[in-house]
Amino acid sequence: MAGDAPRKKAAPRKKPAAPGAPGNPAPLALYRKYRPASFAEVKGQEHVTEPLQQALRNGRVNHAYLFSGPRGCGKTSSARILARSLNCEQGPTPDPCGVCASCVALAPSGPGSIDVIEIDAASHGGVDDARDLRERAFYAPVSGRFKIYIIDEAHMVTSGGFNALLKLVEEPPPHLKFVFATTEPEKVIPTIRSRTHHYPFRLVPPAVLRELLEQILGTEGVSYEPAVLPLVVKAGAGSVRDSLSVLDQLLAGAGPEGLTYDRTVTLLGYSDDSLLDEMVDALASGDGAAVFGTVDRAVEGGHDPRRFAADLLDRLRDLIILAAVPGAGHSGLLDAPADRLERMAEQAGRFGQAELTRAAEIVSEGLIQMRGTTSPRLLLELMCAQVLLPAASTGEKALLARLERLEHQLAGGLRGQVEPASLPTRSPDVPGGTARQEGPGSPARSAPPGRAVPRADEAPRGEAEIQLREGPPARAGQQADSDARHEPATAPAAHADPGQQRGAAPLDADTLRERWPDILDTVRSERKVAWMLLNSASVQELRNGLLTIAFPSEGNARGFAASGHDQVLIGALAAMLGLNVRVRAVAGGPAAAGSRPVSSGGHGPAGGDLQHPPADAPPVQAGPAPGREGAGPSSAGRQGPDPVPSGPSAPGTSAPGTSTP
Numbered sequence: 081m082a083g084d085a086p087r088k089k090a091a092p093r094k095k096p097a098a099p100g101a102p103g104n105p106a107p108l109a110l111y112r113k114y115r116p117a118s119f120a121e122v123k124g125q126e127h128v129t130e131p132l133q134q135a136l137r138n139g140r141v142n143h144a145y146l147f148s149g150p151r152g153c154g155k156t157s158s159a160r161i162l163a164r165s166l167n168c169e170q171g172p173t174p175d176p177c178g179v180c181a182s183c184v185a186l187a188p189s190g191p192g193s194i195d196v197i198e199i200d201a202a203s204h205g206g207v208d209d210a211r212d213l214r215e216r217a218f219y220a221p222v223s224g225r226f227k228i229y230i231i232d233e234a235h236m237v238t239s240g241g242f243n244a245l246l247k248l249v250e251e252p253p254p255h256l257k258f259v260f261a262t263t264e265p266e267k268v269i270p271t272i273r274s275r276t277h278h279y280p281f282r283l284v285p286p287a288v289l290r291e292l293l294e295q296i297l298g299t300e301g302v303s304y305e306p307a308v309l310p311l312v313v314k315a316g317a318g319s320v321r322d323s324l325s326v327l328d329q330l331l332a333g334a335g336p337e338g339l340t341y342d343r344t345v346t347l348l349g350y351s352d353d354s355l356l357d358e359m360v361d362a363l364a365s366g367d368g369a370a371v372f373g374t375v376d377r378a379v380e381g382g383h384d385p386r387r388f389a390a391d392l393l394d395r396l397r398d399l400i401i402l403a404a405v406p407g408a409g410h411s412g413l414l415d416a417p418a419d420r421l422e423r424m425a426e427q428a429g430r431f432g433q434a435e436l437t438r439a440a441e442i443v444s445e446g447l448i449q450m451r452g453t454t455s456p457r458l459l460l461e462l463m464c465a466q467v468l469l470p471a472a473s474t475g476e477k478a479l480l481a482r483l484e485r486l487e488h489q490l491a492g493g494l495r496g497q498v499e500p501a502s503l504p505t506r507s508p509d510v511p512g513g514t515a516r517q518e519g520p521g522s523p524a525r526s527a528p529p530g531r532a533v534p535r536a537d538e539a540p541r542g543e544a545e546i547q548l549r550e551g552p553p554a555r556a557g558q559q560a561d562s563d564a565r566h567e568p569a570t571a572p573a574a575h576a577d578p579g580q581q582r583g584a585a586p587l588d589a590d591t592l593r594e595r596w597p598d599i600l601d602t603v604r605s606e607r608k609v610a611w612m613l614l615n616s617a618s619v620q621e622l623r624n625g626l627l628t629i630a631f632p633s634e635g636n637a638r639g640f641a642a643s644g645h646d647q648v649l650i651g652a653l654a655a656m657l658g659l660n661v662r663v664r665a666v667a668g669g670p671a672a673a674g675s676r677p678v679s680s681g682g683h684g685p686a687g688g689d690l691q692h693p694p695a696d697a698p699p700v701q702a703g704p705a706p707g708r709e710g711a712g713p714s715s716a717g718r719q720g721p722d723p724v725p726s727g728p729s730a731p732g733t734s735a736p737g738t739s740t741p
C-alpha cells in the first residue's frame with residue numbers, strides 16, 4: 081500500500097531456515113507432532129490438570145471422568161495422558177515414567193494399547209456400539225492395570241447408547257475407567273453426567289498460546305517476526321489446535337525469510353496495523369480527510385469493511401485498556417511487541433478514555449448493523465463520521481468526549497482544529513454518500529475519482545454528523561440523501577458569518593444572522609434533519625414578515641420546504657425571539673455563484689410551487705448519475721441500498737491528494 085508509514089520490523093530471532101526443505105516426506109501436522117505427552121505439557125489448563133494430578137498422587141481416582149470444553153484445547157490429549165498415567169508401571173502416577181512398555185505404547189506417537197480403547201462417538205454412538213462395549217467391559221485388561229474407555233465426542237452418543245451404558249458407568253468393574261470428552265457437556269444425559277467427575281477445559285489465554293507458539297517455532301528452527309504471533313493467536317481464538325493449524329499453513333507458505341508480518345496479514349485477511357494506525361491517528365486528531373482516505377485505501381486495498389471495523393474495534397479495545405492500565409503491555413493484558421505498545425500508548429493518550437469508549441461503542445454498534453448489509457463501506461464511513469463528531473450528539477458520552485477534546489486542546493494539543501461546536505462553517509458533507517453528493521449546479525465540478533474523501537479544507541470535523549442521529553446509519557444515509565442533497569463545494573461558504581454581525585437587536589436579518597447558531601441549536605433539538613439542512617443555509621432577507629433562507633442548492637431548498645422542516649424553524653424563531661414570520665426557502669446562498677432563487681416555498685409542505693432547476697443544472701431527482709454504474713470497484717461498496725439522487729460524479733479509485741496518508 082503506497083503511502084503507508086514505514087513499519088519497523090522486528091529483527092528475526094533465529095537465523096533464516098527454510099522450513100520443510102524439499103525432499104522431506106510430508107511433515108506431520110503441527111498439532112499432531114506437538115500433542116502433549118504429559119499433564120505438564122497441556123498448556124493453559126492448570127485448573128484441570130493440577131487437581132487431576134493431585135488425585136492421581138492421592139490414589140483417589142474416580143471411575144468416570146467428563147472432560148468438557150471448546151475444541152482443540154486438550155480434552156482428548158488429557159484423556160490419553162490420564163490413561164497413560166493410570167497404566168504406567170510406576171503408576172498410577174501424575175508423571176508417567178515414559179519408558180515402560182505401557183508409557184511407550186501410549187505416547188502420542190506410540191502404537192496405542194489394547195487396554196485403552198478410544199471410541200469416536202460420532203461414528204460409534206449408537207445402542208449397538210454401547211452394548212458391544214458393555215460386553216467387552218468385563219474382560220480384564222490384557223497388559224495394563226486398567227481398561228480405559230475414552231469416549232470422544234461424547235455428545236454424539238445417542239440417548240439409547242447412553243442408557244445402555246448407564247449401568248456400566250454407575251458400577252463398573254474395578255478395572256474399568258471411563259473418560260468422556262465433549263465440547264457439549266449439556267448433551268451428555270444427566271444420569272451419566274452425575275456419575276462422572278466433571279473437568280471443564282477452557283480456551284487457552286493469548287499469552288500462553290503465544291508462548292507455546294514461540295516454543296514450537298523455536299523447535300522447528302523457523303525465523304519469524306514477533307508481530308506475527310499475535311496474529312496467529314488471534315486467528316486461533318484460544319484453540320490450540322486451530323492456532324497450530326494456522327501456524328502450519330503459514331509455515332507451509334513461508335520462504336527462506338521465515339514468517340513475515342506482511343504475508344501473515346494478507347494471508348489471514350487482517351487489517352494492516354499501519355492502516356489501523358492511520359485510522360486511529362486520524363480519528364484522534366479529528367482529521368476527516370485522513371479518516372475517509374484511510375477507509376478508501378482499506379477498501380481499495382481489498383480489505384473487507386467488516387473486517388476492518390472489527391479490527392478497528394480490537395484496536396480501540398487495546399487503547400482503552402492502555403488508557404486505563406498504562407502498564408498493560410508488561411502485565412500481559414495486551415499482547416503486542418514493544419514498539420507497537422509505545423505507538424498505541426501514544427494513541428491512547430491522544431484519544432482520551434471517554435472518547436475511546438465512545439468510539440468503541442459506535443464501532444461495536446456499527447458492526448452489528450453491518451451484518452448482512454449490502455453496503456458495509458457506507459456503514460464504516462458513517463461510523464467514522466460519528467466518531468469524528470461528538471458535537472453532533474447531546475449524549476453524556478459525547479459531552480464527555482467534547483470536554484476531553486477541549487482539555488486536550490487546552491493542554492496544547494490543539495492541532496489547528498476548530499471545535500465542531502464552534503465551527504462557523506457548517507458543512508453537511510456526508511461521507512457515506514459523497515459519491516452521490518455532487519449536487520445540481522456543479523456539473524463542471526465533477527469529483528475526482530473516488531472522492532470519498534472530504535477535502536481537508538472542508539472542515540472535516542464539521543461534516544457528516546447530521547443524518548447519523550436520525551436512526552440506524554443505513555437508513556440515515558438514505559434519508560440524508562433524499563432529504564438533503566448537499567452541495568459540498570458550495571456548502572462551506574454558504575454561511576452567514578456570525579462574527580460580522582455584532583449589534584443590538586431590532587429583529588432584522590442581521591440579528592437573525594447573529595442568533596443563527598443558537599437558532600440552529602434549537603432546531604437541532606427539535607429535528608436533526610431540519611438542522612442538517614439549515615446548517616448549509618443562511619439568512620438572506622427578512623422583509624414584511626417573510627424570512628428568506630438561502631440554500632446552496634435547489635434540492636436542499638426544496639427538501640427543506642417540502643418536508644415541513646420550515647415549520648421547525650418557524651417554531652424555533654417564535655420560541656426564541658418571539659418572531660412570527662413565514663419562511664421561504666430559496667437556492668443560491670451567498671456561496672453559490674450569485675443568488676439564484678429557484679424555489680419559493682412558503683410555510684408548510686409547499687413543494688408545489690417550487691421551480692424546476694435551470695436547464696443547465698442536472699435534475700435533482702435524477703437517477704444514478706452517468707458514470708456511476710460500474711465506475712470502479714469502490715463505487716459498488718459505496719452505494720447505499722437504494723439508488724439515490726445524484727449529480728454527475730465519478731466515484732472510482734482513490735484520488736491522489738484527497739487522502740492524507
Ligand SMILES: Nc1ncnc2c1ncn2[C@@H]1O[C@H](COP(=O)(O)OP(=O)(O)OP(=O)(O)O)[C@@H](O)[C@H]1O
Pocket residue numbers: 110111112113114115116121122123124125149150151152153154155156157158261262263284292320321324
Ligand atoms: N492445552 C493444550 N496444550 C498444548 N497443546 C494443546 C492443548 N490443547 C490442544 N493442543 C494441541 O491441539 C491438538 C488437539 O488437542 P486435543 O485433541 O486434545 O483437543 P480436544 O480438546 O480434544 O479438541 P476436540 O474438541 O476438537 O476434540 C493437540 O494435539 C495439541 O497439539
Ligand SMILES: [Mg+2]
Pocket residue numbers: 155156157232233261
Ligand atoms: Mg478431542
Ligand SMILES: [Zn+2]
Pocket residue numbers: 167168169170176177178179180181182183184
Ligand atoms: Zn511408565
